[in-house]
């Protein structure tokens with residue numbers, strides 16, 4: 001293995017999932033070498049061959065080159081990593097466990113190995129998302145004798161689909177702990193130039209993570225509730241949130257109305273914080289409401305499709321465009337598409353679904369009678385309505401004239417407000433979005449191609 005000079009030139013990363021692989025990619029691009037410890041043999045062998053278990057822009061090419069240059073070594077032996085490094089990042093998964101508390105068993109396993117194999121002076125860095133208080137408990141377990149291992153909390157804020165970019169352009173770096181020397185070493189290793197660093201205690205660092213994700217979820221759910229009201233008063237949510245977001249106290253991010261938040265982080269972290277609050281004496285009423293609004297968005301969307309199809313879904317053909325929880329990833333964990341598909345099938349609709357990346361991950365989660373296709377036009381062929389569930393750029397670039405020709409009825413329900421209502425209506429579609437006035441081309445002699453916001457008769 002190539003070992004750059006100096007302290008922490010070589011670091012250990014335990015867990016080859018999203019966070020571990022993105023972190024490894026960041027570390028090798030910043031000139032360090034990485035010993036990546038992956039317990040799952042199948043995943044480990046695939047990684048050693050340069051095959052990434054996730055679709056994440058840029059990570060595969062960086063890690064494949066690092067494997068060739070020996071700045072990345074994949075192993076199943078944590079002991080080997082502990083012999084070669086004095087800084088170990090814990091990036092194993094903390095999936096939802098019983099009553100919404102994160103399952104920390106993978107973290108506990110790593111900690112017990114660290115107690116027996118870690119060398120003096122090794123810094124243990126907690127990057128997995130863990131409830132506040134976890135880092136302090138782990139620090140107590142690693143107090144020694146024979147020696148103390150400093151524990152530093154360094155929560156991750158990367159977004160799927162832009163993980164590597166987010167690491168190089170992080171809005172802030174959060175470092176939590178009580179060992180200043182160890183915290184400074186970690187800050188040096190993970191902080192890109194120019195990134196503000198917050199040095200705090202472990203529990204506060206852990207809470208910054210939960211607070212940030214939960215506040216994003218709150219913003220999204222508020223935008224969705226506002227979108228419902230916009231529908232009732234004839235307003236358009238897109239300029240509304242634009243106007244709100246220009247206020248720096250509010251900010252534009254996280255205000256896109258649509259099908260709500262999904263993925264492996266926001267839903268899990270919001271529920272975990274609500275659960276943690278309940279085990280103390282803090283009722284997170286705001287977050288419980290955000291979860292309710294979020295769940296209802298999928299049902300409202302299904303209802304909108306049913307309404308556009310004259311109140312009947314039974315036996316109607318619906319083309320579902322997008323399975324991933326957001327563009328840029330193949331991740332379908334807690335994806336809105338799964339709920340929308342379940343709802344539509346529940347009403348007796350016939351479904352064909354498309355996604356540019358996530359069909360492989362989605363297929364095992366979907367009933368066999370949902371037809372999956374890699375061709376969006378094949379997906380739209382013979383459809384009574386098309387439903388946009390993930391705002392992939394591919395759908396913005398679709399030839400909607402061709403789409404209209406292959407569909408049975410030109411009805412488009414956009415769950416991500418990603419298309420231009422006027423443009424789509426000009427192409428003869430009846431277009432319905434979230435919190436936006438409906439758009440419909442009026443094919444009349446005196447006003448060919450004119451756009452009307454009035455709701456047209458369903459098909």
Ligand code: UDX
Nearest residue numbers: 156157158159160254255256260261262263265325326
């Ligand atoms: C999120 C946090 O952004 C990231 O900082 C943290 O580290 C992990 O969790 P991620 O889950 O990748 O990242 O997705 P994000 O881009 O935040 O989107 C989350 C969900 O909210 C997606 O389903 C997305 O479609 C939805 N969303 C996001 C909206 O509906 N509206 C928005 O304005 C933004």
